[in-house]
Amino acid sequence: MPTNGAIVQIRNLSKIYAQGEIQVTALDNVSLDIGACEFLTLMGPSGSGKSTLLHIIAGIDRPTSGECRVQNIDVTRLNESRLADWRNQNVGFVFQTFNLIPVLTAFENVELPLLLTQLSRKERRQQVETALDLVGLADRARHLPRQLSGGQEQRVAIARALVTDPTLVVADEPTGNLDSHSAQEVLGVLKSLSSDAGKTVIMVTHDPKAAAFGTRTIHLEKGELIKD
Amino acid sequence: MSIGSFILKNALRNRRRALLSILSVSVSLFLLVSLLVTLRELTLPPEDMGAALRVAVRSKLSIANLLPARQLNRIQSIPGVSAVTPFTWFGGKYKNEENMTFAQFAMDAKKLRAVFGEAKMSEPEYKAFESTRDACIIGRVTADKYQFKRGDRLSLESSIYPVTLDFTIAGIYEGTVDDRNMLFHQEYLDEASGNPGWVGMWWLRVASPDDMPRVITAINTAFANTSAEVRAESERAFQLGFLSMLGNVRVLIGSISAVVVFTLVLVSASTMSMAIRERFRELAILKALGFRRRELFVFILAESVGLCLAGLVVGAGGAWLLFTHGYGAGLALLSGAGVALGVALWNLFQKRFSQAAMNLPVSGLLASLGIWACRHPNISKMTNGFFITFEVTPKILGLAALVATGLGIVASIAPAIAAARMSVVSGLKTLD
Numbered sequence A: 001m002p003t004n005g006a007i008v009q010i011r012n013l014s015k016i017y018a019q020g021e022i023q024v025t026a027l028d029n030v031s032l033d034i035g036a037c038e039f040l041t042l043m044g045p046s047g048s049g050k051s052t053l054l055h056i057i058a059g060i061d062r063p064t065s066g067e068c069r070v071q072n073i074d075v076t077r078l079n080e081s082r083l084a085d086w087r088n089q090n091v092g093f094v095f096q097t098f099n100l101i102p103v104l105t106a107f108e109n110v111e112l113p114l115l116l117t118q119l120s121r122k123e124r125r126q127q128v129e130t131a132l133d134l135v136g137l138a139d140r141a142r143h144l145p146r147q148l149s150g151g152q153e154q155r156v157a158i159a160r161a162l163v164t165d166p167t168l169v170v171a172d173e174p175t176g177n178l179d180s181h182s183a184q185e186v187l188g189v190l191k192s193l194s195s196d197a198g199k200t201v202i203m204v205t206h207d208p209k210a211a212a213f214g215t216r217t218i219h220l221e222k223g224e225l226i227k228d
Numbered sequence B: 001m002s003i004g005s006f007i008l009k010n011a012l013r014n015r016r017r018a019l020l021s022i023l024s025v026s027v028s029l030f031l032l033v034s035l036l037v038t039l040r041e042l043t044l045p046p047e048d049m050g051a052a053l054r055v056a057v058r059s060k061l062s063i064a065n066l067l068p069a070r071q072l073n074r075i076q077s078i079p080g081v082s083a084v085t086p087f088t089w090f091g092g093k094y095k096n097e098e099n100m101t102f103a104q105f106a107m108d109a110k111k112l113r114a115v116f117g118e119a120k121m122s123e124p125e126y127k128a129f130e131s132t133r134d135a136c137i138i139g140r141v142t143a144d145k146y147q148f149k150r151g152d153r154l155s156l157e158s159s160i161y162p163v164t165l166d167f168t169i170a171g172i173y174e175g176t177v178d179d180r181n182m183l184f185h186q187e188y189l190d191e192a193s194g195n196p197g198w199v200g201m202w203w204l205r206v207a208s209p210d211d212m213p214r215v216i217t218a219i220n221t222a223f224a225n226t227s228a229e230v231r232a233e234s235e236r237a238f239q240l241g242f243l244s245m246l247g248n249v250r251v252l253i254g255s256i257s258a259v260v261v262f263t264l265v266l267v268s269a270s271t272m273s274m275a276i277r278e279r280f281r282e283l284a285i286l287k288a289l290g291f292r293r294r295e296l297f298v299f300i301l302a303e304s305v306g307l308c309l310a311g312l313v314v315g316a317g318g319a320w321l322l323f324t325h326g327y328g329a330g331l332a333l334l335s336g337a338g339v340a341l342g343v344a345l346w347n348l349f350q351k352r353f354s355q356a357a358m359n360l361p362v363s364g365l366l367a368s369l370g371i372w373a374c375r376h377p378n379i380s381k382m383t384n385g386f387f388i389t390f391e392v393t394p395k396i397l398g399l400a401a402l403v404a405t406g407l408g409i410v411a412s413i414a415p416a417i418a419a420a421r422m423s424v425v426s427g428l429k430t431l432d
């Protein structure tokens, strides 16, 4: 396990949901290091805390205790607005249900995170075109999400995730809604992100075949990390 | 894509709802503007100099009580009074009309120019009016309505005096606030009804505005403790008093306006809440991508205010067009009807029957409104002469704009707070 040069350092991370008397422990004292250029896959039964862990790493959820450093910044301690900026610059999201904005074209969906940057219109266009090219959808730029297949939609979502050139790309069951052919394409793109583009990719999946695309797989059960 | 076009695409994502909410805002603002203009017209103070110098003298008991004709000498002798004329309501019905559509007053023809100088006629018309016993003059609005000309004769049966009088029209005047009345000789009425020695009221003119308060006091005291006590007041006070007889119009119109605005707030707020609720998941995505509360608030606010301002342009702009350029408004409505008809036909062609069924009545409604507006190109025609001017002033437009903007802001508050409170994770879990 790489300790030096780790991009993500997770220490004693716990997440407890208190619902009246009942407490649900979603994450139980998880510690984990993730290196640069790794394609880490997270597996485990339903309710084991995979999504929760991914959300905390990506800075859209907060733990009950513990710390999560990404490039030496403890994201659990950033305030809302700093965290939003940090996400914009450092994290790309891919979700199970694509989550594109239906009224925007593929191009505009990919451009969305760039609206928060200082880039000029021309620079934005170049970056969007590069990103769409990378996922092989340059010719679909003017299409609306409903005019695309599921696999194409997910590739647009990946283009949106990488257009800001983030350090981390997180994907929560990105192939869960896809047929096996489309899934292969999407997984191929994610793999090349870590191997060619040098991104750290963290992917939650239920599918061992999908997990096989990763460089390392870790298992969660009842919120605890199972060493393999 | 710019932030602006992103907001626009969001606002128009559900075309029908956007259209309906713009329409509901515009109809309400149209109503509001119409109410405010009505209120302004009804309480408009007379602007001309003549009015500033005019005093009305009526019975202290009520406007309907007559005054003794002998008061004339006493009033004339008060310093500062430059001219006095009786002014007596005749209450005549023209031909077989059910209602009286224009008022007739008996007065002293020789004092017309001195007291009501703004009623303009040609010199021969003045002469003819003064010198002919049964002469009358008629305001331009009424003359146009009945196509009266100089020299025409008309006969009116009084509902107050037991007489029917025949008149010769000596002139058509215009230039007063309300060119509708018919004026004739008090002497003619007196003779015909057997010189009863009563008049309806007095109108008089003071030499200068500074004399006004003193003259009013002098007249009021002159007849105090007589059998016919009077109330003298400036023309403006007289008209406002007249209005309060109709009930407290200001309060009535004010409360209707308040209800309109209140309903509008409820409608817009719920529409906006719905529009944002169903987009919670997308807002969560935007948050994940790095958009902050502040930016989401701007998106929601801009969308809400934008829809309300579109409603403002259609509603208040439509009111302005209709009331001041009725013909243009008619043409605009007709072209709108044409567009709706086109859309309906297109939908029919595409076999979208339910949509076509919605477009057709809209087209019909717009067309009939358009034809009506073209037929009644000014407010006087629309209201059958009740309102002469119906000016949508910049102040009223400004108020409507203020209401629309406020509306947009208020409607966006609840959804903006809900969007700000939503965590990304919970937002992602909401179903589309």
Ligand SMILES: Nc1ncnc2c1ncn2[C@@H]1O[C@H](COP(=O)(O)OP(=O)(O)OP(=O)(O)O)[C@@H](O)[C@H]1O
Pocket: A017, A019, A024, A025, A026, A044, A045, A046, A047, A048, A049, A050, A051, A052, A053
């Ligand atoms: N808002 C919440 N309130 C209470 N408990 C929650 C909440 N969100 C998640 N949990 C609990 O936390 C645990 C972990 O949830 P999580 O979504 O991380 O599971 P997961 O591994 O992603 O499961 P799946 O494979 O089904 O997506 C579950 O037991 C879940 O019930």
Ligand SMILES: [Mg+2]
Pocket: A050, A051, A052, A172
């Ligand atoms: Mg999950």
